[in-house]
Amino acid sequence: MLRFKRLASHYNQARLLRKYPVGGTFHGYEVQRVLPVPEMKFIAVDLKHLQTGSQHLHIDRDDRNNVFSIAFKTNPPDATGVPHILEHTTLCGSHKYPVRDPFFKMLNRSLANFMNAMTGHDYTFYPFATANKADFSNLRDVYLDATFRPLLNHQDFLQEGWRLEQSNLEDPKSEIIFKGVVYNEMKGQVSSSNYQFWTKFQERIYPSLNNSGGDPQKITDLQYSDLVDFHSKNYHPSNAKTFTYGNFPLEDTLNRLNEEFKLHGKRKTSAGVRKPLDFDSDVRIVEKGQIDTMLPMDKQLKTSMTWLCGDPSDVYNTFVLRILGNLLMDGHSSPFYQQLIETGIGYEFSVNSGVDSTTAANFLSVGVQGCGDVKRFEQTVRSIFKDVLEKPFESDKVEAIIQQLELSKKNQRADFGLQLLYSLVPGWTNKTDPFDTLVFDDILSQFRYDWAEKGNELFRELIRQYVLDKPCFHFSMEADQDFSQAAELEEAERLRAKLSQLDDTDKKTILNRGLQLQEKQNEIEDVSCLPSLKIDDIPRAGEMYDVISKAHVSHRLTDTNGITYLRGKRSLNNAIPKHLYPYLSLFADCLTSLGTTDETYSQIEDTMKLHTGGISTNVSVHTNPANAEPELQFSFEGFALNQKTEYVLDIWRKVLVETDITKNSEKLKVLIRSLASSNTATVAESGHSFARNYAGSHLTTARAINETLGGVEQLQLITRLASILDDPVLFQSEVVDKLNELKTHVISKEGMAFFITCDTDKQVSRVESQIHQFVQSLPEKIAANSFAARDYDLIPQNGKYKLIEFPFQVHYAAQSSLGASYSHPDGASLQVLANMLTFKHLHREVREKGGAYGGGAVYSALEGLMSFYSYRDPHPINSIEIFANSGEYVLEKADWGAADLDQAKLTIFQQVDAPISPSSEGTVHFTYGITNALRQKRREQLLDVTLSDVRDVAERYLVGKNSVSAVVGPRITEMSNEQWEIKQLQ
Ligand SMILES: [Zn+2]
Numbered sequence: 001m002l003r004f005k006r007l008a009s010h011y012n013q014a015r016l017l018r019k020y021p022v023g024g025t026f027h028g029y030e031v032q033r034v035l036p037v038p039e040m041k042f043i044a045v046d047l048k049h050l051q052t053g054s055q056h057l058h059i060d061r062d063d064r065n066n067v068f069s070i071a072f073k074t075n076p077p078d079a080t081g082v083p084h085i086l087e088h089t090t091l092c093g094s095h096k097y098p099v100r101d102p103f104f105k106m107l108n109r110s111l112a113n114f115m116n117a118m119t120g121h122d123y124t125f126y127p128f129a130t131a132n133k134a135d136f137s138n139l140r141d142v143y144l145d146a147t148f149r150p151l152l153n154h155q156d157f158l159q160e161g162w163r164l165e166q167s168n169l170e171d172p173k174s175e176i177i178f179k180g181v182v183y184n185e186m187k188g189q190v191s192s193s194n195y196q197f198w199t200k201f202q203e204r205i206y207p208s209l210n211n212s213g214g215d216p217q218k219i220t221d222l223q224y225s226d227l228v229d230f231h232s233k234n235y236h237p238s239n240a241k242t243f244t245y246g247n248f249p250l251e252d253t254l255n256r257l258n259e260e261f262k263l264h265g266k267r268k269t270s271a272g273v274r275k276p277l278d279f280d281s282d283v284r285i286v287e288k289g290q291i292d293t294m295l296p297m298d299k300q301l302k303t304s305m306t307w308l309c310g311d312p313s314d315v316y317n318t319f320v321l322r323i324l325g326n327l328l329m330d331g332h333s334s335p336f337y338q339q340l341i342e343t344g345i346g347y348e349f350s351v352n353s354g355v356d357s358t359t360a361a362n363f364l365s366v367g368v369q370g371c372g373d374v375k376r377f378e379q380t381v382r383s384i385f386k387d388v389l390e391k392p393f394e395s396d397k398v399e400a401i402i403q404q405l406e407l408s409k410k411n412q413r414a415d416f417g418l419q420l421l422y423s424l425v426p427g428w429t430n431k432t433d434p435f436d437t438l439v440f441d442d443i444l445s446q447f448r449y450d451w452a453e454k455g456n457e458l459f460r461e462l463i464r465q466y467v468l469d470k471p472c473f474h475f476s477m478e479a480d481q482d483f484s485q486a487a488e489l490e491e492a493e494r495l496r497a498k499l500s501q502l503d504d505t506d507k508k509t510i511l512n513r514g515l516q517l518q519e520k521q522n523e524i525e526d527v528s529c530l531p532s533l534k535i536d537d538i539p540r541a542g543e544m545y546d547v548i549s550k551a552h553v554s555h556r557l558t559d560t561n562g563i564t565y566l567r568g569k570r571s572l573n574n575a576i577p578k579h580l581y582p583y584l585s586l587f588a589d590c591l592t593s594l595g596t597t598d599e600t601y602s603q604i605e606d607t608m609k610l611h612t613g614g615i616s617t618n619v620s621v622h623t624n625p626a627n628a629e630p631e632l633q634f635s636f637e638g639f640a641l642n643q644k645t646e647y648v649l650d651i652w653r654k655v656l657v658e659t660d661i662t663k664n665s666e667k668l669k670v671l672i673r674s675l676a677s678s679n680t681a682t683v684a685e686s687g688h689s690f691a692r693n694y695a696g697s698h699l700t701t702a703r704a705i706n707e708t709l710g711g712v713e714q715l716q717l718i719t720r721l722a723s724i725l726d727d728p729v730l731f732q733s734e735v736v737d738k739l740n741e742l743k744t745h746v747i748s749k750e751g752m753a754f755f756i757t758c759d760t761d762k763q764v765s766r767v768e769s770q771i772h773q774f775v776q777s778l779p780e781k782i783a784a785n786s787f788a789a790r791d792y793d794l795i796p797q798n799g800k801y802k803l804i805e806f807p808f809q810v811h812y813a814a815q816s817s818l819g820a821s822y823s824h825p826d827g828a829s830l831q832v833l834a835n836m837l838t839f840k841h842l843h844r845e846v847r848e849k850g851g852a853y854g855g856g857a858v859y860s861a862l863e864g865l866m867s868f869y870s871y872r873d874p875h876p877i878n879s880i881e882i883f884a885n886s887g888e889y890v891l892e893k894a895d896w897g898a899a900d901l902d903q904a905k906l907t908i909f910q911q912v913d914a915p916i917s918p919s920s921e922g923t924v925h926f927t928y929g930i931t932n933a934l935r936q937k938r939r940e941q942l943l944d945v946t947l948s949d950v951r952d953v954a955e956r957y958l959v960g961k962n963s964v965s966a967v968v969g970p971r972i973t974e975m976s977n978e979q980w981e982i983k984q985l986q
Contacts, residue, residue, distance in 0.1 A: 016043045017034055020058075022034055025050070026047075026251055027257075027258040028050055028051060028261070029049050029050070029056060033045075033435065035435050037438055037441075039409055040409060042059050044059055044060075044435065044438050045059075045060065046435065047254070049258065051261065051265070052236075052265070054237040055241050057242075057243050057244075058250045058253075059245040059246075059417065060250070061245065061246060061417070063246050063416060065113070065130075065246060065915040066136055066246030067245040067246060067418055068127065068128055068242075069127035070143060070242050070243075071123055071241045071243070071429055072123065072147075072234050072239050073123055073429045074086075074124045074234050075122050076210040080221050082222055082227060084214050085157070085214065085222065086230055086231055086235075087124050088160035088161075088181060090146050090147055090152070091103035091150075092156035093150070093151040093153070094142075095151065096141075096529070098151060098529070099527050099530065100520070100525060102142055103115070104843065106138075106142055106530060108839050108904060110135050110138065110139060110532075110910070111906060111909060111913065112129060112132075113914035114127070114129040115128040115139070120212065121209050121358060122429065122430070123425060126146075128143065129418055131913075134533060135537075136248055137256070138531035138532070140256060142530070154224055155516070155517055159517060159848060160181045160182055161181075162179070162180035162182070162183040162222065164179075164495075164499075164510050165179045165510060165513075169514050172511050176495075176499060178491070178495060181853060183219050184851050184853055185853045186213055186215070188808070188853060188871075189213065190809065191684045192680075193680065193681060194678070194681040194684075195681075196477070197302050197477045199215075200287045200475075204277070204287075205306060205363070205473050205475070206359060208276070209274055217491075217494065220494060238268070238269050239269040241429060245421065273360045282472050282473075286477070287476070287477045287478075288478055289479055290483045291480065291481055292479065294680050294719045294985060295347075295676065299370040299372055300370075301370075301372070301476060301478055301479070302371065303350070303368065303476040305366055306472065306473040307467045308361055308362070308363065308473075309355075309362040309363065309467075310466070312357035312358075312359075312361070312432055313431040315427075315436040316447075318362055319447065320447065320458060320459070321357075321364065321462060323398070323401055324364075324459045324462055327393050327398070329349065329366060331602070331605050331609070332605050333602030335387065336381075336384060339384055340366075340368055342670050344669075345371065345372075345377050346370050346377065347370025348368065348369055348677040348678060349369075350368055352367055352475075353367050357427070366381055369677050370673065370676075374476065378474075388460070389460050389463060389468070392455065397606065400606060400609035401609070402444065402447070402448065403609065403610055404613070405440075409440060411563060411919070412561055412917050414914070414916050424437060424438075484807050521848045524895070532903070534902070535905060535906070535943075538905065538906070538913070542912070542935060542936055542939045543913075544932045545925070546932070547932075552753045552754060553754045554756070555755065555757065555764050556756075556921055556922040557758065558759065560759045560918050560919065561918075562641055563640070563641060564642050564645050564648075564758040565638075565756070565758070566637060566645065566648050566755075566757075566767065567923070568652065568752060568753070568755075569635040569927070570633070570635075570753070571632070571633060571751050572632040572746065572789070574788050575782065576632070576787065580742045583738050584619040584709055585619055585714060586718070587739055587742045589617075590659060591655040591656065593671045594659055594661060595663075596658035597658060597660040601667065604651060604655065607647065607651065608647075608651055611644050612638055614639070615637070615638040615652065615655065616638070617634075617635070617636045619632070619634050619635075619709060619746075621633070621709060623700070623702045625821075625822040625929055625930055626929060628821045628864070630700075630701045630705055630789045631928075632789040636656070638651065638652065652774060656778070657779070662736060662740065665731070668736070669731075675718045675722075676719055676722035680806070682715075684806075684808060687806070687811075687812030687968040687969065688870065688871045688968075691804070691813060691967060691968045694795075694814070695802070695814045696867060697794065698794055698816075700818070700864075700865055701792050703816075703863065707795070719985070741783075744779075745782065745785060748778060748781070749775055754771050755922070755923070756768070757919055757922070797962075797964060801980050802964070802966040803966075803968075803975055803983065804966065804985070805983065806970065808968075809970070810873060811873045811968065811969030812870065812871060812968040812969060813869065813873055813876040814867060814870075814965065815869075815880060815883040815963050815965040816865055816867040816964055817865075817866050817957065817961050817963040818865065818866070818962075819864040819865060819953075820864050820957075821864050823938070824864075825949075827859075827861055827864060828941035828942045828944075828945050829949040829950055829952070830859045832904050833857075833866075833953055834857040835857075836894075836896060837886055838856035838857050838858075839904065839907065840894065842883075842886075843855070843856065846870050846879050850873065850874070850878055850879060850882075851873075851874050852875070853873075855869060855873070855879060857886070862928065873969075877972075880965045880967070883965070887955065887957075890954035890955075896950070901945070905942060905945070
């Protein structure tokens with residue numbers, strides 16, 4: 001490709017360049033190349049560790065949110081999930097830090113705003129982000145020791161991977177079952193038909209990469225020795241790529257890395273680049289999957305077509321391919337959306353749709369879920385590609401994509417470093433040169449040049465080269481009524497086969513091993529070897545984000561890089577008749593989907609993409625910190641370059657005032673079908689939130705309204721509406737009329753408030769007058785209503801546990817009880833209590849012993865609601881029991897000291913003090929009414945919480961107090977009708 005010469009654009013970059021002389025050596029590293037990227041205000045430095053060949057990439061940028069990461073190329077040898085189980089077990093203790101789960105324990109000894117470990121298709125990486133220098137060095141140390149010198153004890157393998165164990169350790173006669181954190185995590189994943197579609201697709205098109213997460217049916221084949229081998233083969237400096245980002249000095253990191261790496265020799269890395277399936281004619285694969293009980297039986301099919309499109313290491317080609325993918329299927333005016341989704345061939349695009357370049361091959365895929373006719377789908381796809389060869393894309397559409405890219409460079413994000421890392425790691429661990437990816441302006445300039453020269457021929461070339469008359473990979477998944485049952489039978493059979501090989505001594509070993517593991521899990525460990533920040537590292541005064549309030553338009557001045565962010569809201573507390581509450585979320589979605597009397601939504605969206613960074617509308621509910629009453633709010637936002645704000649306001653006017661529901665009722669049907677098609681997948685991914693919200697809606701009005709807006713009740717409504725779309729009379733009365741009626745209640749001049757974030761006073765005045773004009777366009781009159789949000793009914797309690805029945809293979813449990821109001825000191829103590837319970841009690845009981853993937857307690861400060869939850873839980877009833885006894889645990893058993901308290905506060909302040917983007921500054925004031933003074937007061941209350949406060953609130957708010965429990969998942973035999981209320985979704 002054509003390379004534009006890159007020059008250091010100003011003094012600062014020239015100075016930075018001198019800091020990293022090419023050929024210079026630092027702590028065993030040699031500077032290989034340096035790349036100034038002035039458009040993103042950073043310099044990239046590529047270094048090589050001379051002894052091991054390990055590569056380090058440093059991004060020097062004036063940003064305090066520093067990032068560190070170490071990544072290994074880890075080709076999965078089979079589907080046992082060994083890379084994933086290794087990712088978990090490296091974090092179970094290392095030589096220097098020989099404590100269980102040091103990584104998890106560091107969570108409350110640090111101010112990091114991000115700490116994680118992730119397994120990709122063929123790589124594993126361990127990133128963290130923090131703005132604190134001492135913390136950065138502490139965590140870097142723990143990460144390096146964990147990855148290079150993990151203990152990898154047999155017990156860790158059993159706990160995190162899989163094991164056979166008595167279902168009840170107290171009862172040696174209880175049945176032996178499979179347990180293990182990753183085992184249950186992956187069983188939970190399979191419950192989501194979207195996830196299953198995605199992994200099966202990936203396994204079939206890229207068989208050489210297996211399934212890095214682990215197929216539950218294969219995980220139980222993994223042996224401990226395989227895990228140890230896999231570590232020694234792959235976790236070596238020569239197979240590692242390290243990354244730093246931010247304003248901390250690079251030399252410290254190089255010095256520390258060298259200390260570690262110099263103990264190793266150079267190794268020829270065993271992990272080569274693997275290739276996808278090689279096919280020279282069409283391939284057809286059909287898999288069986290989970291049924292979606294919220295969709296009709298003839299709309300269960302998911303189907304897709306995929307073409308191989310070259311190699312991601314050709315960065316420019318991949319970029320053009322992405323633009324093509326964007327033109328074809330992004331947004332309402334794209335041909336695939338119009339001809340596949342709007343025509344009803346599918347309810348929604350399948351999850352693999354788009355351009356994927358996260359492996360060593362590019363895939364261009366298009367697919368749909370909720371499909372009734374595969375043939376029609378395939379014919380339509382092929383004819384769209386042929387059309388593209390004849391009918392050019394409008395140049396405005398291409399320009400809009402370029403504008404979005406330009407704007408995203410200016411739009412500052414608090415997690416810029418992490419996002420950059422995510423975009424680099426997959427290619428970098430294969431053969432892509434990260435420098436090729438970092439030259440944003442070069443790629444864009446090249447593209448502008450080629451687009452001007454060749455126009456649409458640029459895309460036609462790609463279609464001819466890769467798609468038309470080229471072999472296609474067809475992948476479909478059919479729903480199988482017996483899928484869950486078949487999975488259970490398979491597990492039972494697999495278990496039976498394992499058990500049949502055991503004699504009495506083996507069984508005794510299993511029992512003893514289980515007891516030993518339990519004993520170890522119960523041990524109180526000495527964790528003093530772990531580095532920790534001190535409570536004094538948290539400043540008593542928080543960051544202040546001043547907001548200037550003038551009548552109904554507030555603003556904040558900050559460095560926004562030439563962008564203006566606009567927010568509007570209107571309180572709906574006294575505006576909405578009760579019977580229309582269930583329709584509020586759908587109404588908000590209509591505004592950004594349907595179109596007006598004169599314009600289609602595609603036309604509006606095209607203008608939006610060309611001139612703004614996007615517009616959104618929402619209806620939400622929270623609790624007012626001043627009077628503890630529910631605050632039902634209609635809100636809308638958007639952003640644009642300073643000189644283009646009039647577009648944001650013009651689009652607001654169109655979507656709020658001119659949206660024509662009656663005229664666009666066909667689009668409305670498309671929207672409802674698309675919402676219905678992802679209902680079940682949403683619950684599978686975040687069942688704990690649904691369970692928690694459902695429990696809470698028996699206790700607070702805000703939660704009860706939220707249940708209607710976005711909980712299980714909302715899913716039921718959407719499913720019901722999707723079933724009446726073909727009945728014109730019902731559709732008119734139950735959907736169109738309701739939404740039209742709602743419009744007269746929601747959209748009004750009355751009570752509108754606005755918030756502007758930009759960089760100059762002059763811009764504020766400009767936008768203020770634009771807002772003034774916008775308000776004039778809103779209707780004056782509001783429809784009569786006598787119902788107030790504060791009178792919204794709670795779900796009645798009847799003393800029973802609630803089960804929301806879903807055909808998953810795991811459960812999500814929750815329990816909620818009332819706490820104190822936002823400004824009450826007890827609120828702060830309860831928040832600390834929730835944190836201590838999570839880290840000092842529930843993690844051990846629910847995850848380590850109970851085998852759930854996650855579990856803990858959260859305190860919602862605004863609402864004053866204490867909630868417990870478990871995630872992908874094999875034993876929900878046991879977890880509910882543990883939740884219910886948490887108060888007693890604190891009073892009778894917990895041996896918590898000052899260090900534990902400090903750790904809880906550190907964890908809380910990781911989030912309180914996490915760097916935020918300029919566009920978010922001051923928004924909690926505008927949206928929730930939390931002023932600087934209230935935030936500061938809350939901050940001091942949190943810092944001042946004592947151990948006796950924590951015990952005190954445990955006694956007063958938890959022990960013997962009313963609570964509501966809810967579980968999402970399948971019904972199990974222990975759930976009797978006397979104790980359980982079963983809520984079925986159909
Ligand atoms: Zn995992």
